[in-house]
Amino acid sequence: MIQILGRPNSVNVQKVMWSAAEIGISVDRHDIGGAFGGNDTADYLSKNPNGRVPTLVDGDFILWESNAIVRYLSEAHGASPWFPDSLEERALCNQWMDWYISTLHPSMTVIFWQLIRTPDKDRDYAGLAAAIEEAGLFWAMLDKHLANHAFVVGDDLTMGDVPLGCAAYRWHSMEIARPDLPNLKRWWQSLAARDAYKQHVMLPLT
Structure with a gap:
C-alpha cells in the first residue's frame, strides 16, 4: 500500500x-x-x-x-475528469496548481502563522493586514475566473482544484475581514459538501 x-x-x-x-x-x-x-x-x-x-x-x-x-x-x-483526458485541460490544472504556490500561498502562509500559530502579543499586525489585503486581491482573481466556471478547470472537479481548495477552507475559516466574492464562496461551498473534503481538509486549524 x-x-x-x-x-x-x-x-x-x-x-x-x-x-x-x-x-x-x-x-x-x-x-x-x-x-x-x-x-x-x-x-x-x-x-x-x-x-x-x-x-x-x-x-x-x-x-x-x-x-x-x-x-x-x-x-x-485517477480518471477523467479528475485527471483530464486532454493535454490542454491538464495544462490548465497545472497552471492553477502552480499559480497557487507561486502567487497566493506566500500571503496565506503569513495569515495562517500570524493568526493561528503566533500569540496575540507577538503578532505583526501591519504584516498581517498587508497579507490579508494581498490575498484578497488574488482570491478576487479566482472569483472572476469562477464566474464562468463551476470549478477551477471547467465544469467538473479536477486535480486543479486541490491546492486552492485546501487554502479556501483556511481563508473562509480564519477570523479576518474578507471581500465579498460570491463565485469563490459558491465554489468553496461545493467543495465543503464533499465527504472527502470534509474528512481530510475541514479539520481544526492548529
Whole structure:
C-alpha cells in the first residue's frame, strides 16, 4: 500500500489525502512532523532531504513536494475528469496548481502563522493586514475566473482544484475581514459538501 508520511493538520498533507480519497485509493498515512516529530531523523531525511511533509513511498519509489504527489496519484490512479483526458485541460490544472504556490500561498502562509500559530502579543499586525489585503486581491482573481466556471478547470472537479481548495477552507475559516466574492464562496461551498473534503481538509486549524 502507498504510504504518505505527514501529519493530518498540514495543508500540504491534506492536498494528498483529499486527492487520494477523491480518486478512490487507500493510502497508509503516518503521523510525521509538527508535534509528532520524526521529520529530522536520518531515516526520514534519506527519503526527503528537506525534512518536510508530505513524502510518498510507493514500493521502491519515493516522492516529495505535495503538488508533485497529487499529480503522481492522479495520473497513476485517477480518471477523467479528475485527471483530464486532454493535454490542454491538464495544462490548465497545472497552471492553477502552480499559480497557487507561486502567487497566493506566500500571503496565506503569513495569515495562517500570524493568526493561528503566533500569540496575540507577538503578532505583526501591519504584516498581517498587508497579507490579508494581498490575498484578497488574488482570491478576487479566482472569483472572476469562477464566474464562468463551476470549478477551477471547467465544469467538473479536477486535480486543479486541490491546492486552492485546501487554502479556501483556511481563508473562509480564519477570523479576518474578507471581500465579498460570491463565485469563490459558491465554489468553496461545493467543495465543503464533499465527504472527502470534509474528512481530510475541514479539520481544526492548529
